[in-house]
Amino acid sequence: MFCDSHLHIAECENFIPAHFCCSCAHSKKEFFIQEEIALKSSGKVLCAFGLHPQKPLLENADFLETLLTQKRIIALGETGFDFFTPELKSCIVQQKKAFEVCLELATEHKVPLVVHDRKALDLVFFYSAGLKKCASVVFHSFAFTARDAASILNHGINAYFSFGKPLLNGNKKSIGCVKELPLEKILLETDAPYQTLKGEEKTSPLQIKQIYEKACEVRGMNMETLENCMFKNFFTAFGVSNLNSL
Template sequence: MAVSSCHSKEDFDFLTGESLASFGIHPQAVNSSYMEKDFSSDLAYLESLLESKKIVAIGECGFDFFTPDFKSTAREQEIAFESQLDLAQKYKLPLVLHLRKSIEKIFTYSRELKKVPAVIFHSFPGTLREAESLKNHGLNAFFSFGKPLLNGKKSAIDCVKNLPVENLLFETDAPYQTLKDEEFTSPQEIERVYRAASEIRGISMEELAAVIEENFTRAFQSYFA
């Protein structure tokens, strides 16, 4: 089972027949023009989905300071994120976080994030120490990893090897998160991610898959309740 993240009404209408869905205002989409023209309507649409119980989580949302252009919209990103955090608390749904070059930013919200049922760190970009610190701040945190495990990304491998398995999730981020010379990623490549993770953990794919299924149920418990 998987969750598809949507960031527009068109995305949502296209994807929701295929899988569980989340909806969020992505930090890369936020700028002054967006805040003036589209933010209020997108936020209202998000709340309409929450009221009608059509989504299982809010996100991807969060912060992206990867480029100077993205970093210049830090204040707008804060407004968008805080609005979605408020809704996650109000409707008691998990948040799916997108963080690039901004992991330290999320620590400033740790007190409020403790009030959210679960926090799923999409393609977690941080270190093992940062993951452990987030857990120690009292977040019900799940750290998700994808094809960087196949790329030999040291921080991702370190997290998968040493974090409690009960805090792990895996993903493909299809069609994104490609390896060298790849044009896109297929959802079916989740098997490669699981195979890499099972080798890192030193357990069978079957054993790992069973635990991750339990983690998924706990992360999105409001849907399964």
């Protein structure tokens, strides 16, 4: 069995995965498509909704709260910080506001928080007291070092670190994390349709297979053992007991 920690549905409407995954929507339109797919997926696709740092739409906060109250999402995210370009960095105030709203709601509703963070690791530590109160925090496409991940864990945050296509690109930080982090803190993802390799137009969620193969190679593990571990991590990170209430 394969399990993905994260999947953008917008580009793959007809995809019903053979494995469990959490899909993050960031607009009402995207969410309704995602929810329809999730309903047809026999519980394989778990829905999440968040105020994404690349488009921190605070006007969606009420919609997010409604989804939480109605238990239509299993996790809150993506949210976080993205300072990859000067334009994105100029939105720091909106990004912080959106993140603070999400952090408060995730704590109040006791749901996992899925964090997108590019070039803003310091803010994870700045908000560590709040993050500590979250049921769990899934750092999607974690772009920092194994030492940084260890430091996040040492701050008392119940963190999971998810890795995807950069592993196939030979990204040293991602490979180092997958090699060195405690296995029970690792998740794997595609970030479909994003994070394409050279020459690819988009990422397919089916490429999760290649990511699992690469993770097996890096860890020196066989596929069956890795699959079992990822399955367990996925349900621990996203709260298996909540599944029955959806």
